[in-house]
Amino acid sequence: xxxxxxxxxxxxxxxxxxxxxxxxxxxxxxxxxxxxxxxxxxxxxxxxxxxxxxxxxxxxxxxxxxxxxxxxxxxxxxxxxxxxxxxxxxxxxxxxxxxxxxxxxxxxxxxxxxxxxxxxxxxxxxxxxxxxxxxxxxxxxxxxxxxxxxxxxxxxxxxxxxxxxxxxxxxxxxxxxxxxxxxxxxxxxxxxxxxxxxxxxxxxxxxxxxxxxxxxxxxxxxxxxxxxxxxxxxxxxxxxxxxxxxxxxxxxxxxxxxxxxxxxxxxxxxxxxxxxxxxxxxxxxxxxxxxxxxxxxxxxxxxxxxxxxxxxxxxxxxxxxxxxxxxxxx
Amino acid sequence: xxxxxxxxxxxxxxxxxxxxxxxxxxxxxxxxxxxxxxxxxxxxxxxxxxxxxxxxxxxxxxxxxxxxxxxxxxxxxxxxxxxxxxxxxxxxxxxxxxxxxxxxxxxxxxxxxxxxxxxxxxxxxxxxxxxxxxxxxxxxxxxxxxxxxxxxxxxxxxxxxxxxxxxxxxxxxxxxxxxxxxxxxxxxxxxxxxxxxxxxxxxxxxxxxxxxxxxxxxxxxxxxxxxxxxxxxxxxxxxxxxxxxxxxxxxxxxxxxxxxxxxxx
Numbered sequence: 001x002x003x004x005x006x007x008x009x010x011x012x013x014x015x016x017x018x019x020x021x022x023x024x025x026x027x028x029x030x031x032x033x034x035x036x037x038x039x040x041x042x043x044x045x046x047x048x049x050x051x052x053x054x055x056x057x058x059x060x061x062x063x064x065x066x067x068x069x070x071x072x073x074x075x076x077x078x079x080x081x082x083x084x085x086x087x088x089x090x091x092x093x094x095x096x097x098x099x100x101x102x103x104x105x106x107x108x109x110x111x112x113x114x115x116x117x118x119x120x121x122x123x124x125x126x127x128x129x130x131x132x133x134x135x136x137x138x139x140x141x142x143x144x145x146x147x148x149x150x151x152x153x154x155x156x157x158x159x160x161x162x163x164x165x166x167x168x169x170x171x172x173x174x175x176x177x178x179x180x181x182x183x184x185x186x187x188x189x190x191x192x193x194x195x196x197x198x199x200x201x202x203x204x205x206x207x208x209x210x211x212x213x214x215x216x217x218x219x220x221x222x223x224x225x226x227x228x229x230x231x232x233x234x235x236x237x238x239x240x241x242x243x244x245x246x247x248x249x250x251x252x253x254x255x256x257x258x259x260x261x262x263x264x265x266x267x268x269x270x271x272x273x274x275x276x277x278x279x280x281x282x283x284x285x286x287x288x289x290x291x292x293x294x295x296x297x298x299x300x301x302x303x304x305x306x307x308x309x310x311x312x313x314x315x316x317x318x319x320x321x322x323x324x325x326x327x328x329x330x
Numbered sequence: 331x332x333x334x335x336x337x338x339x340x341x342x343x344x345x346x347x348x349x350x351x352x353x354x355x356x357x358x359x360x361x362x363x364x365x366x367x368x369x370x371x372x373x374x375x376x377x378x379x380x381x382x383x384x385x386x387x388x389x390x391x392x393x394x395x396x397x398x399x400x401x402x403x404x405x406x407x408x409x410x411x412x413x414x415x416x417x418x419x420x421x422x423x424x425x426x427x428x429x430x431x432x433x434x435x436x437x438x439x440x441x442x443x444x445x446x447x448x449x450x451x452x453x454x455x456x457x458x459x460x461x462x463x464x465x466x467x468x469x470x471x472x473x474x475x476x477x478x479x480x481x482x483x484x485x486x487x488x489x490x491x492x493x494x495x496x497x498x499x500x501x502x503x504x505x506x507x508x509x510x511x512x513x514x515x516x517x518x519x520x521x522x523x524x525x526x527x528x529x530x531x532x533x534x535x536x537x538x539x540x541x542x543x544x545x546x547x548x549x550x551x552x553x554x555x556x557x558x559x560x561x562x563x564x565x566x567x568x569x570x571x572x573x574x575x576x577x578x579x580x581x582x583x584x585x586x587x588x589x590x591x592x593x594x595x
Contacts, residue, residue, distance in 0.1 A: 010449050182447030186455065187430075187437040194431040197420035203412075204379055206406030206435035206498060215441075260424065316476055324473055 016178045018146050023170050030221035040133055041234055043275045044173035045227045050255040051180040052223025057253075058262040059189055060216035061196025062111045063120040066127030067247055070107065070221045074100045074228020079146035079239050084212030089152030089168075089233045097222050103130075104221020109215045127249065134207055135241040143239035147325035149232050165235055172230050176223055177268060183219065184264050193262065245262040246266065247289060254292045258299050260306025270306050332357045332534050333378065333501055336389040340377055342387035347373040348384075349558040355502075360528070362566070366578060370537045372415055374555070375504055379412045380405045386543045393501055407435045409528035411500035413491045415507050415538075421480040425471060428479050428490060432497030462497060469493045469523055485516045489523070496527055501544045504536045509544060517541060521548055546570070554578065 008015050025039055049071055054184040056062050077094035077099045087095075098184070110122040134140045151160045152168055159165045183189060193210050199209050229315050251274060259270025279286055303310045333355040340348040348370045355361055363371050376382045378390060380402035390398045397405050420428050437458070439451050446593060450458060466472045469489045488508060495503060508524065509517045521544055528535055539545050545552060546566040546592075552570060554562040556578040562569050569575055584592065 010452060012447055012452070128560040150460050178447065179445055182451075183445055186439075186444035186447075186451055187434060187458075188432045188441060191434055193423050193427065194420055194434075197422055198418045200381060200402075201414060201418035201420070202431070204406060204412055205432050205494070206403050207431075207436060208401075208403045263435065319476070 001304070013178060016174050020171070020174050023174070025166065025174070026041060027166055031163070034162050037161075037166045039275070039279055040166055041169040041230075042279075043272055044169040045231050046255060046271040046275050047173050047235070047268050048176045048223050048227035048230070049252055050259065050271040052220035052227070052267075053252055053256050054259070054261070054263075055184065055223070055268035056216045056220040056259070058183060058256055058266050059192035059196060060213060061192075061262075062108075062213060062216065063116060063118045063198075064107065064123040064217075064220075064245075066107055066123035066125070066130075067220070067224055067252060068089065068244050068246070069130035070100050070103055070224035071228045071231070071252075072130055072134060072148075073103045073243070074225035075232040075239045075244070076140055076146070076228075077225070078229040078232040079149055080140060082149050083141070083146055088150060089229070092233070093226065093229045096232075097225040100221045100225025100228065101218050102258055104219075104224075105214060106216045107221065108217025111213050111217065112210055114134075124246070124249075128246070128266075131241055131244050134244075140241075143241060145238055146232075146237075147238045149237035149239070151235050151237065153234055160235060162235055165233075169230050169234070170296030172226060175229065176226060180223070180267075180277060181264060188212075189264075196262065246255040250289065250292055250296075254296050256306075257296050258306055260310075261304075263306060263308030263312070265308045266306055273307070292301030332393050333536075334391040335378070338374070338377060338388045338390065339385040339590065340373055340382060341385060342386075346558045348377060351555075351558075351560050353544065353553065353560065354532065355536065357534055358532070359551060360537065360549045362549035362552040363365070363536060363538045363555060364540070364542065364552060364569075365561075369555040369578075370558040371555050372506055373558075375412060375506055375536075375538065378408060379381075379504065406498065409499075409501035410504070411495045411498050411502070413495045413506055413508065414551075415510070417491050418485055419479045419487055419491060422542055423479060424472065424476050425479055425482070425490060426462060426475040429466060429493050429497050430458060432494035433458055433462065435498050464491050465496060470529075485512055485520075488512065488520060492520075492524065492527075496531065499531060500533065502534045502536070505539065506538050508537065509539060509541055517544060524548075553563040 031037055049067070053067050056064055074096045077096040080094060081092045083086040107123055107126050111119055114122055135142055140146070151158060151161065151165060159168050191202070191207045194205065194207055195209055195212055203209050255274045256267050256268035257270070258273060259268065260266035278288065281291060299306060305313070331354050333353070335351060335353040338348055338351045338353065339346065351374065363374070365371050373382065380397065380400055385388065388398060392405065392408055392410055395408050397408065414501050420431065422525060423431070438454055443451055461546060463472060463475060466475055469492060471486060471489055471493065474486065479487070482490060492508065505524070509520055512520060524535070525548065527533065537545065537549065550564060551564060552566050552569045554572070554575050561574040561578060562572040
């Protein structure tokens with residue numbers, strides 16, 4: 001066991017390969033109908049967005065409410081590339097990621113001067129502007145939405161149904177989570193955190209605050225772009241501006257807050273829980289926003305570090321007690 | 331000379347917080363900076379570490395680099411580290427992360443390697459962590475490494491910011507009131523640790539401190555600020571007897587004649 005642990009520590013991607021194999025067997029063993037595969041794909045898309053949002057909001061502390069706009073950029077880059085050039089998934093995915101990264105730079109520039117609620121307002125404007133631009137432009141098929149975006153195929157095998165597309169979304173999710181873990185566990189993640197806690201002190205410690213802020217925005221935009229492209233190509237391949245409203249943004253925020261702001265697992269736990277709750281409460285759709293709003297408020301009040309931090313705390317106190325023999329409560 | 335300023339000035343509106351200060355500091359010296367509140371000591375630190383931009387005509391040189399217009403993160407890479415009067419602890423990070431974030435300028439790997447997550451990264455990260463744990467146990471905080479910094483007591487926080495500032499292995503360490511709010515026993519302990527660190531890492535020190543005993547006991551030389559100007563400089567003994575210093579702290583020395591005049595109704 002110890003040996004296994006040290007191997008994982010040196011080569012973390014082995015853990016991700018194991019996760020890949022386990023998840024690959026989930027549909028055939030656990031799922032009973034196609035809808036569950038569809039839901040799983042949604043969860044994976046949300047995990048990618050939330051993992052990206054956790055970088056910029058949870059780690060770097062930049063309050064962005066325009067992330068759904070970046071998600072829309074990813075989707076519509078994929079959608080329009082198909083519409084006008086007939087490109088497939090394997091071409092649109094990398095282009096969507098790159099295009100969204102540039103939008104991420106634009107979204108990040110206000111963070112040089114603004115912080116907290118003011119930055120939130122600026123990015124909210126940015127995100128809404130993107131949606132309105134799409135909704136009112138014939139180029140993007142305005143409110144008709146773009147339909148029949150094809151599913152990807154690989155070596156003659158077409159991932160054309162939800163239970164087949166599951167494998168595409170799962171692969172992208174695992175790669176994205178792997179990258180987010182490597183980034184956040186390294187010195188880059190620490191630099192992000194120091195900027196969140198105290199930008200002046202971070203600068204005095206040799207961290208280039210502007211560079212790292214824009215880096216956080218670019219990275220999280222790339223995650224959102226990848227998620228957007230995966231979402232656009234998801235069967236039945238239909239995207240509409242109404243899927244990218246502030247309501248979706250609140251859902252993404254609820255994921256990161258519930259999972260744990262600045263916790264490495266934060267976005268992932270939150271995305272799983274919120275997506276499932278969202279689906280189960282579909283009959284109560286009138287109250288869904290109320291529920292998410294309450295979730296955010298109650299989490300911040302009673303578990304400021306979210307589910308992830310809550311679980312961490314439990315183990316930490318246990319370890320501390322074992323090490324020093326004293327009770328530590330605070 | 332490791333640090334040199336010429337005609338260093340900074341005004342906030344009409345207030346001249348620092349007024350034409352010439353300052354020179356040789357290597358391996360422990361320099362104390364004293365002066366009444368509002369005399370410009372902390373502004374001087376902020377100017378040197380690049381957090382404030384100095385007024386036109388100023389010149390700052392650190393270790394052979396002209397840092398007059400350099401941003402703070404660049405100055406840090408030259409080897410200048412500082413602490414803050416208000417600590418500026420990373421409250422929501424663990425103690426070990428606090429110290430490791432001070433290591434930033436010395437992190438050996440490139441960003442791209444970190445994204446890919448190569449084995450060499452994790453080896454280096456572990457080496458950094460070990461080195462920083464050593465530093466933590468040196469200042470006596472090793473047991474608290476995994477706790478949040480906000481859970482430490484006042485004295486422990488002072489030690490933690492000291493460890494965080496040392497983590498980058500600076501050439502010059504600027505301490506802004508390191509002992510403020512500590513009990514006399516803790517002050518002695520802290521000064522002992524600072525002196526040991528100075529020996530261990532070959533530091534040059536500048537210390538702002540209001541506890542005069544600390545300054546007089548530990549510093550090789552003392553600079554006195556008042557109203558943004560340098561009013562005296564020299565060994566602690568020289569400064570103690572300087573008229574300008576006494577005037578700044580206690581008011582003017584008067585002879586009997588003047589006293590009688592001042593008291594006459």
